Amino acid sequence: MPVKVITAGLATTIQDLGRPGYYHLGIPVSGAMDRLALRAANLLVGNPEDAAGLEAVFMGPELEFTEDAIVAVTGADLPPKVDGEPQAGWTSFPVKSGQVLSFDFLRAGARALIAISGGIATTPSLGSRSTYAIGALGGVDGRAIQAGDELPLGDSAGAVAGRSVPELLRRGPGSAPELRVLPGLYRHRITDAAAEQFFADSWKVASEADRMGYRFQGGQALEFVDREPPFGAGSDPSNITDACYPYGSIQVPSGTEPIVLHRDAVSGGGYFMLGTVISADMDLIGQLQPNTQTRFVKTDMNGALAARRDRAANLDAIRSALA
Amino acid sequence: MTARYTFGGDEHIFVEVDEEMSLEAFFKSLSITNAVKQADIKGVTEICPANASFQIKFDPDRIHPDDMMAELKRLEESAGLAERVLNTRIVEIPVYYQDPWTHETLMRFRERHQDPDATDIEYAARINGYGTVDDFITAHSGAPWFVSMVGFVAGLPFLYQMVDRPRQIQVPKYLRPRTDTPRLTVGYGGSFSCIYSVRGAGGYQMFGITPMPIYDPHQTVSHLKDFMVFFKPGDIVKWKPIDRDAYDQAVEDVDAGRFAPVIRDVVFSLDEFNADIDGTNARLQEVLHAG
Structure with missing residues (x-):
C-alpha cells in the first residue's frame, strides 16, 4: 500500500467533500471542516477538488510513502517536513518512495488538510470516503486512521511540485475571529x-x-x-x-x-x-x-x-x- | 395550526408546522416534505421531515432563498388539499423489556436520575399512573407508533404513539445525560419512544432492548442488505414484548443471517383514525398478523 501510517496524530481522519443526501436519516454530510482548504490542497497536487485527503487536528501524523507522490498541506499552519526537512504550506512538494512525511508543532489554526496526488482511495460509503465515526462510515473501517494502517492512493493526474496558492488567497482564522x-x-x-x-x-x-x-x-x-x-x-x-x-x-x-x-x-x-x-x-x-x-x-x-x-x-x- | 417559516442561515429553510407534537402536525410535515420531493425543485439537496416540523437544505447558488421560501409556501397550500392518506408499512419490533443490559447501565447512572431508588421503567409507570410495570408495558406495547422522525444520529427513530392525548405516555429525560447507552436500547423522552441505533451518550429513559438491528453500515444483516438504515418517517411500529429465551433466539437468528422482521404494507387514513382510534389500530394489527 502506498502510504503507511507510522503514527496517527490526534484525530486524523480521511475526508472529502462529504455525503449529502442522508441528513433525513441522521447521517450528516461530514467532509472537511475547512472545505476551501481541502479544495486548494487538491488543486495543488492536481487532484479533483473533491478527492479524499487527510484532516489532521492540532497535531500531524507520520506517514511513510512506498511510492513517489506530490503532497500539499493547507488550512492550519502545521508545518510539514519530509525526512525532517521543512516544507512550505499551501505549496506542493515531492515525497519519494521510502521518505517520511511528518509535521512540526501547530502554529496557527486547528486543522491541516493534507492532499496526496491521486487522492486517498479507500472504499467509499454512500458515495463518500469521509469518516463519520459515530455511524462507522467511510474512513478506514469507519474510524480515524491508526498506526499500522495502509492507505491506498488513486491514479495521479500528473501532479507537479513547487506550485503555490498566492498568500492573499489563503485564509486563516485571523487574530479576533x-x-x-x-x-x-x-x-x-x-x-x-x-x-x-x-x-x-x-x-x-x-x-x-x-x-x-x-x-x-x-x-x-x-x-x-x-x-x-x-x-x-x-x-x-x-x-x-x-x-x-x-x-x-x-x-x-x-x-x-x-x-x-x-x-x-x-x-x-x-x-x-x-x-x-x-x-x-x-x-x-x-x-x-x-x-x-x-x-x-x-x-x-x-x-x-x-x-x-x-x-x-x-x-x-x-x-x-x-x- | 399555522406553519412558521424561518431561514437557517443561507442554506436551510426550517418550517415549524406546530409548536406542540400531534399526529396532525406530523402528518402535515410528512405530506409537505413528500410534496417537495415530488416537485423536484432545483437546488434542493436535503429534505428532512421531523416530528412537528421539517427542514429543507438548498444551494443558494442555484435558487434564491426567497424563491425557495415561496415554493415551499405554495407546496404547503397544495399539500393541505391532498387526501390525508399514507401508503406505508407496519413492522413488528420485538422488545425484551427490563433486560439485564439496560438495567446494568441504568444502575451505573442512578445519580443522574430523578428517582434513584427506582428503575427507569418503574419511575415511568408510576408518574404515568400505572399500578404495575406490567400494566405500563401493556400500554407501551398495546397501541402502535408512528416513526415521526429519523435522526439525531444515524438511523435512530423517534416514535409517537397512535393514541389520543390523554393516553400519551410522558416521561422527562434524565437530569443529566448518560455517557453510555447500549446499542438497540428502547428509550423514552418527552412524548417520544426511540431505539438507539448505535451505542453512545443518551438522555432518554431506558425500558428495554430489541434484538433487531436497525442500522448496519456494513450491510451484512439480512434485512439491511439493501440499505443500511431500516426506518423512514411514516413507518408504523408495533412493539412485541418478548422474554429472554425469545431474545436469545432472535439474536442467534440475526447472527445466522435468518432474522426476518414481520413487515406488512398498509394504507393509513388520518381521518379514519381520528374517527375511530382503537378500531383503526385493531385493523392495523390484523394486517400485521394476517398471512
Missing part, C-alpha cells in the same frame, strides 16, 4: 435584550470543540420568554419539540453555553436555536482552537449571500492561479 450569524429559527424564545447581549458578548471556544460541534463559553446566560411548555417539548425553557438542526445552527441548552453544529452534526434534537452561522464562515470555525476569543456578529440574508459570493470568488481566484 468573528462569526456572522443570521438570526432566526427559535430566536423568539429569548428576550430582545438577551439577543442583543448574545451579539455583544465575547465568547471563548470551549474544550468540547470537534467535528460534531463547537461549544462556546464566557457570555451571559440568556433570558427566556415565559411560556406554557408545548406538549411534547419538555419543561426546560430551552426545549422545543424535537426538530431538525441546520448545519451551523446555534443551540443554547438551558441558555448557558452556545453550541454551533458542524459537519458531523447531530441531525436533530430538542433544544431551541437562536440563529445560524452563515455558510461562508463555517470553514473558519474548523480552524478555531479552544480558548480562542470570538464574537458572533449579526447579519441578514443579503449579507450572508454577499459573503458567500466573496468565498466563491476566493475559490475561483485560487483555481485561476493554479490553472
